Amino acid sequence: MVAVPDNEPWHDSERYKAGKLTSCAGCGKSCRKTHWGPWCYGCNVERIERINKTFADLMK
Numbered sequence: 001m002v003a004v005p006d007n008e009p010w011h012d013s014e015r016y017k018a019g020k021l022t023s024c025a026g027c028g029k030s031c032r033k034t035h036w037g038p039w040c041y042g043c044n045v046e047r048i049e050r051i052n053k054t055f056a057d058l059m060k
């Protein structure tokens, strides 16, 4: 099992298993509603890393 940094909980696949069944807002596949909204693991990680990168760029 891969260690998940505490400050990056979106990398924790366990967090994608508890919510109500829905379809992903990104790819449309069936997934669980997460803390972050209706996003599957792949789409959410990509989305948050893109947002973080945008913030990092703005901080420069």
Ligand SMILES: [Zn+2]
Pocket: 024, 025, 026, 027, 028, 029, 039, 040, 041, 042, 043, 044
């Ligand atoms: Zn998706």
